[in-house]
Amino acid sequence: MTERLVVVSNRTPKPGKVAAGGLAAALDGVLKQLGGIWVGWSGDFTEQPGEPRHLDVGGNEIVHIDLNKADHAAYYAGYSNSVLWPTFHMRPELARFNTDFYEGYIRVNEQFADALLPLLKPDDLIWVHDYHLIPLGQLLRDRGVKNRIGFFLHIPFPTPEALSAIPSHRHLIGSLNAYDLVGLQAKRDVAALEDFASPVEFVRPRRSSGPLVPVTGVNASVFPIGSDPEAFARMAELPATRKAMATFNKSIADRQLILGVDRLDYTKGLPQRIEAYERLLADYPEYRRKVSFLQVAPASRDTIQQYQEITGNLDYQCGRVMGRFAEIDWQPLNYVKRAYGQSTLAGLYRTARVGLVTPLRDGMNLVAHEFVASQDPENPGVLVLSIFAGAAEIMPDALLVNPYDADETAHAIDLALKMPLDERKERWAKLRADIERHNIHAWADDFLRVLREAPRP
Numbered sequence: 001m002t003e004r005l006v007v008v009s010n011r012t013p014k015p016g017k018v019a020a021g022g023l024a025a026a027l028d029g030v031l032k033q034l035g036g037i038w039v040g041w042s043g044d045f046t047e048q049p050g051e052p053r054h055l056d057v058g059g060n061e062i063v064h065i066d067l068n069k070a071d072h073a074a075y076y077a078g079y080s081n082s083v084l085w086p087t088f089h090m091r092p093e094l095a096r097f098n099t100d101f102y103e104g105y106i107r108v109n110e111q112f113a114d115a116l117l118p119l120l121k122p123d124d125l126i127w128v129h130d131y132h133l134i135p136l137g138q139l140l141r142d143r144g145v146k147n148r149i150g151f152f153l154h155i156p157f158p159t160p161e162a163l164s165a166i167p168s169h170r171h172l173i174g175s176l177n178a179y180d181l182v183g184l185q186a187k188r189d190v191a192a193l194e195d196f197a198s199p200v201e202f203v204r205p206r207r208s209s210g211p212l213v214p215v216t217g218v219n220a221s222v223f224p225i226g227s228d229p230e231a232f233a234r235m236a237e238l239p240a241t242r243k244a245m246a247t248f249n250k251s252i253a254d255r256q257l258i259l260g261v262d263r264l265d266y267t268k269g270l271p272q273r274i275e276a277y278e279r280l281l282a283d284y285p286e287y288r289r290k291v292s293f294l295q296v297a298p299a300s301r302d303t304i305q306q307y308q309e310i311t312g313n314l315d316y317q318c319g320r321v322m323g324r325f326a327e328i329d330w331q332p333l334n335y336v337k338r339a340y341g342q343s344t345l346a347g348l349y350r351t352a353r354v355g356l357v358t359p360l361r362d363g364m365n366l367v368a369h370e371f372v373a374s375q376d377p378e379n380p381g382v383l384v385l386s387i388f389a390g391a392a393e394i395m396p397d398a399l400l401v402n403p404y405d406a407d408e409t410a411h412a413i414d415l416a417l418k419m420p421l422d423e424r425k426e427r428w429a430k431l432r433a434d435i436e437r438h439n440i441h442a443w444a445d446d447f448l449r450v451l452r453e454a455p456r457p
C-alpha cells in the first residue's frame, strides 16, 4: 500500500478564484507535490447532507461536503470566528459566547468525520487544519480511526487566561490529545500551550462519563509556515507585472511607496498603522509630498458585526489623514478594498520602499514572507514588522516594532525610508535566507516527517 495525504480544512480552493486566505495558497502546492485528497466545505448549503462530491481543481482531487445553513452559521460565523478567532488573538472582549455556537461547531465537525470515514485507507496520513476543526481528530478516533492524524493551528495559541474565557475550552483543548502531532506557528505558541497544559489541567472527554484525561499528553512542536519565495520572485519580474507597475508608479509620480497588504481584520492593526503614518507626516514633515501610502485590504467575514465596524472606522481615519495632509496635487494615502492576484501583489511588493506588516497578533503573516521574496536584490525595500507576528521569530533582520506604539512605528518608517542601500541589501539578504529556509515546501515536509515518526500510544 502507498501512503496518501488527506488534507482536511474548512474551505478548499475553488476553480479560477483568487484566494485571499493564507491556507488555500499554502496547501495547493503541497498536495500537487505529494498526491492525495483535500476535503472541505463546498461553499454550498443543503437541508439534508448527502454524499460528498469529488472534483478536480487544478490537478488536485478535492472532496466537497455541503453543510446545513444553520449549522454552518453556528460553526463558522459563530464558534470559529466569533469565539475562537478573537480569543486566540487575545481579544476575548470581542467574542460572543453562545452555547448554540459550540453545539453547531461540534455537529459540523461530526459531519466532517462522517464524510471522511468511508474515504480513508489504512496508510493515509491525515492532516487537519486550523481552528475550525480542532475536535475532528477526537471525533475520528471515536469512530475507530487508527491512522496517524496531525493538526496544524494557523493562528496563535492564546495564554491560559484568555483561553479560560471560552466556556467550553477544556473539552476543546482536551481533544488535541487525539492527534499524533500538533503543529504551531511559533515558539511563543508552544510555550502558551505548555503553560495551559500544566499537570493540574484535566479534562473530561465530551459526552463521556469516563476518566479525566490530562492535557499534558499533547505532542506539540513549532513548524513556522512559509511562502514560495521563488514563485514570488518570478512573478515580480514578469514583463506584464513590470508594465503594470510602471503605470502604477506614474500614478504616484514616482514617490516612495509605503505599502500595507492585509485581509480586513481587527487583528491586522490597521487603525494603529494609519495612526503611525499620520504621526510620520506630522512629526517628519520632510516626507510630505515625497511618499505615498497604499493600503490594500479586501473585506473578509463581513457577515460578522465586528468586521463591519472596522470598515466604517477605517473610512473615517483615512478621511481624517486626507483632510489633514492632502494637497490638490498630492494624495498622501490610498486605501483599496479589493483582492488582487498574486502577480499584482508581487509587483506592488517590489515597487514598495517600505512594507508595513504590523498586526496586533498574527499566527505567522505570509505577507511578510511574500514582501521579502518579491524584492529586487539590487534595490530592496525594507520590511517593518510587528513583534506580535509569528514571522518576527524567524525574521530578526526586519525593523521590528511594537504596533501599539505609533511613535515607534513612525520612527521605523523614517529609518526605512532613509536606510542606505548597503544596509538594505545586507538586511534583505539575511531575510531572504530566512524565508528560503522556512519556505512552504520545507514546512510541509517537516510537519509530515515528524508526523510519520511521532511516537504512538
Ligand code: ADQ
Binding pocket: 018, 019, 020, 021, 022, 023, 025, 026, 154, 155, 225, 261, 262, 263, 296, 297, 298, 338, 339, 340, 341, 345, 362, 363, 364, 365, 366, 367, 370
Ligand atoms: P491570514 O490571516 O489570512 O492567514 P496571512 O498570513 O497574512 O493572513 O495570509 C494572507 C494571504 O492572503 C497572503 O498569501 C496574501 O498574499 C493574501 N492576501 C492578503 N491580502 C490580499 C489582497 N488584498 N489581495 C490578494 N491576496 C491577499 C492565516 C493566519 C496567518 C498565517 C496564515 C497561514 O492568520 O497568521 O500566516 O493563515 O498559516
